[in-house]
Amino acid sequence: MSIHPLGGAHAPRTEPMRVLEEIKRLALETLGGLPGGLYEPVEDALKRSVQGDDGHDAPQLLYQNQAALWVLRQHHATHVMRYRQQVARGFDDFRVLRIRNRGDLPLGLIDESQIDFHLAGQGLAEAIEHSHSRALETMAGRLQAVAAVLGLPPTVNPIGPTRLATAFVETFNDEQVPAPLRVLLFAQYQRALDAELGELYAKVNELLANSGYGAAERAPTGAMPIRPPAPRADFDGVGQADSAGSRYEREERREQGTYAPPASGAPGAAPTSAELSELRSMLHAWRDGRLNNDAADAGAGQPPTPSRRQLRVEEVVSVASLLQGEPSDVFARALADSGRLASAIRDQLNDGSRRLGLNPEQISFSVEEEDAIDLVALLFDSVFSSHHLQDRARRLYARLVLPFIKVALTDQAMFVQSAHPARRLLDAITEACAGNRAETPQERELLDRAAAASQRVVAEYNEDLAIFETAHAELDALLQQQRRRIELQAERAAKATFGRERLNHAREQADAVLTRRIAAPPLSRAVSDFLGTSWRHHLVQTLLREGEDSESFAAAVALGDALVEADRIAADGRGRDLAQRLLALEPTIVACLGSSGLDPSSADHALAVLVKGLVYPNAPRDLHDPPAAHVDDDAAERERWLVGGMDPLRFDPSVFERMRALQPGEWLQLTDIQGETVDAKIAWISPLSARRLLVNRRGLRVLVASAEELASLATAGRLQVGCEPTAFEQAMRHMREELDRGVTRH
Known part of the structure; x- marks a missing residue:
């Protein structure tokens, strides 16, 4: 597809390297001196922040931060030079001038004392992206046209939010900056950028268009560069790709906004959703099939069931409220045996009815109430079949069964609206618990916070969904740190894999040279x-x-x-x-x-x-034999996923092309030779071997495989491209599959 400049389809194109050099000049002239202009306004803001603090340690805090700022002032020239180098480096990365020297990338881990600095840079990048989204979107398409002329894959905007955040982080990476001073530095840098970027981006877009690189098309969604594990895709210092969960959450909030409850507000009011109607139809067919089978197993000639009064939704909610605060061991035991939860819920509700003076032999659940019970039971069973949850998590979920029954009875929008508070809380709890073995203080803290969230819902939920929002907000604050740790974990896995590949590649080259000399x-x-x-x-x-x-x-x-x-x-x-x-x-x-x-x-x-x-x-x-072949370090990992050892791989060419097109950040579902399924994200593509590093939702390495090997897994039916970004959506998919299988069997 040819790409023409906006407003001038036949304008001649300027040589792309000249265009990039002109953009680089504009960027350095406009932004190159920014670090030097931060210190005076930061010092004023620092004094104001302490003046309002009546604490006895306020003078000491002011002195410490002023001392740190004084040190930064002494390094003023170094900071300006380093910042200009970092901005210029963005253009080298765009032109792939540094790919051949990627061996000099540090393979060590990020010091824990620097993590907050890097995370502040991530927030800065997101703020710039939000403030200048329209100009950046236009620039992305035009820079894509430049990259296409140079024969390069899609690359990171050299003056985009990612690069400018990276430049600032790397400028102060070696400095010891107290937290209050760091906050003020980033805030002032953001203000300085906002004052300059509007005009700079307008000039760059105009330059690109006038040079023949106006792009009428948007850059493909999700297009990301193939690069070694340098760091992050958000900005070089922390990790390349947004985690799928955090990216999905931002997009969902932006597109759907906050949750709006049913307008009627009446118990049992359900959204008139085609999706929910379809789900309930599937559920009815599944339940009718089970009832028919049960009747056939019982034999003919059984007396008909006498007519019973159907409980009102308000009555079932009252019964669930009565039982909500009681021990939930019966539900925990039912969750340990898939398929038993629905019966356990009905038994408990019938027992609660008896305690309220209702004879279970004279009452029955309505269709809507049966639907709510079965949907919640299938939902919780699906969560446990989709994630690696420990015994402690089972007890945590068991406490939530009755609150979710009440939500399903009064607001079935939970099953179709992704922004529903109860749904978001379940997603957050699953994110905290899945794969969590409580082996580190951070993991134990997450489990404790998730348990506290579930206990708060049990103690305070009384048909007001606000408690779900409050519990979610408290848990999500800690999960933000968890997501950052996961991103760092994935980066470390990528760096370790890259280091191992470089070493193996060097050994193979050295062995080839050696063989020719000793033969x-x-x-x-x-x-x-x-x-x-x-x-x-x-x-x-x-x-x-x-x-x-x-x-x-x-x-x-x-x-x-x-x-x-x-x-x-x-x-x-x-x-x-x-x-x-x-x-x-x-x-x-x-x-x-x-x-x-x-x-x-x-x-x-x-x-x-x-x-x-x-x-x-x-x-x-x-004469001497060549050196022995290098032992495959990944043999055990490959045995778990790939069958056949050194046998030729079998796959369809079209499947191979689909696998080769996968980019970092895309999610897959893998099933090993024992039948265990795991969600895996492509975290990195090797520039040496083009193999893909796959990590799980905890950022831990799952598999490193070539596109051919992934194609063979897909051909064997053990790899699915794409997976639901949240636990609730994944459970809903499993629920639908279970309903489909149930209807087919019956």
């Missing part, structure tokens, strides 16, 4: 041992540090060739030539031994062993 001519044992140990290790280290195209690697290869030649000289008995050759090689050999971690004394000893092996012309010389 011919015949070599003495001393030379072959040296080449296969110290020299091979030196090759690997040089490849990792300098790269294949570096002068250092060429020199390392030349050392191996020189030793092979020295061995040939020794075999010919040319002692004088051998001595001269070894003297010339001595500094290079010592450096090679040093890269293996040998101290000078050990290096001298190893050199002596090598020389001793060369001084005898008649020493036996042989």
Whole structure:
């Protein structure tokens, strides 16, 4: 598809690199000095913030923050220079100039003391995105046209919110900034950006359009760059991709707003939704099938059931309220055995009716009440079949059964409206509990907070949905931290995987070089041992540090060739030539031994062993086998997911193309060879092997696989593209599948 500038379909295109350089110049002229202008307004704001504090430690806090600000002022020139470098680096990333040097990316973990700084940067990026969304959307399409002309995949806007947040975070990354001062720094930087970005973005959009890169189409939704694990997609310092849960929550709130209850407000009022009507029709067919089977199992000739009075919704709600605060062990036991919860709910409601003076043999539930019971039972069963929930979580959910029965009776919008307060609380509790083994203080705190949320609902819910909103807000505040930890966990998994791939790739390259030297001519044992140990290790280290195209690697290869030649000289008995050759090689050999971690004394000893092996012309010389293949570090992981070992993979070409098109941030459902299903997100695509790193909802590594391997899983029916972003939606899908299967069986 050709992309023409808006307002000028036939305007000639300027060479894209010239356009990028002009944008870079504009950006640096407009934004390059921002860090230097922050300190005075920050100091004024700092004084105002402390003046209103009557606490006895206010002067001490002011002194500490002023001292930290004074230190920042002393580093003013460094900050401006570093910030300008970071802004310029965004353009290098756009042009993929740094891809070949990605080996210099730090593979370590982010220091815990810096996490809040990075998280503040994420919030800053989101605020800029919100304030300038229209201009950024236009710019995204036009920059996509520039990338297309350069033959590049979609890349990050070099002056977008992500990049500008990254630049600021990296500028102060090495500084010790107290929390109050950090807040003021980011606030002032945001104000400074807001004052400049409107005009800058307008100029850049005009420049792109006038240069022939006006884009009439929007950039494809979800398009993300394929890149090594540098950090985040939100901004380089923290992690590449938004977690699916947090992104979904932002989009849902933006598109749907807050929950609006049924207008009637009357008990039992249900939304006139086609989706809910369809769900209830499926439920009725499923329940009728079960009743028919039960009647057939009971045999013919049974007396008809006498007519019973149907309970009103208000009566069932009263019974549920009576039982709500009582121990929920019966529901916990029912959740341990799928399919028993609905019967347990009916038994408990009948028992509660008896305690209120209603004879269970003379009353029955209405169709709406039966629907509410079955829907809640199927919902909770589906949650437990979809997530890894521990025994403690089962008791937590059991407490929520009766409150959710009351919600289902009075507001069935819960089943079709994603912003419903009860629904959002269940999502939050499941997010806190799924896969949580309480192994860390953070995990234990999450479980405690989730338990407190459920207990609060039990204690205070009386048909006012506000309690669900309050409980959700309290739990979600902690979940925000959990989501950030998950993002960091996924980044660490990506960095570890990238580091391992780089090491394996370097070993394979070094082994290829080594094989060509030891295969011919015949070599003495001393030379072959040296080449296969110290020299091979030196090759690997040089490849990792300098790269294949570096002068250092060429020199390392030349050392191996020189030793092979020295061995040939020794075999010919040319002692004088051998001595001269070894003297010339001595500094290079010592450096090679040093890269293996040998101290000078050990290096001298190893050199002596090598020389001793060369001084005898008649020493036996042989051809040598290539080094053994590297052991697959991922063998156990692959055995869990891939069947057939080294057998050829089988897949449909169209499925392969679909797998190859998957981008970071997309979710899949995987089923291992034991039949266990897990949700997995593509967190990263390797620039070396194009393999995909898949992590679970906790950010932990699940599988690293090629597009071909994913295609074979999909062909075998053990991979589904896409999964519901929330626990409630996933449970609803499982519920529908269960109803479909039930109707088919009956």
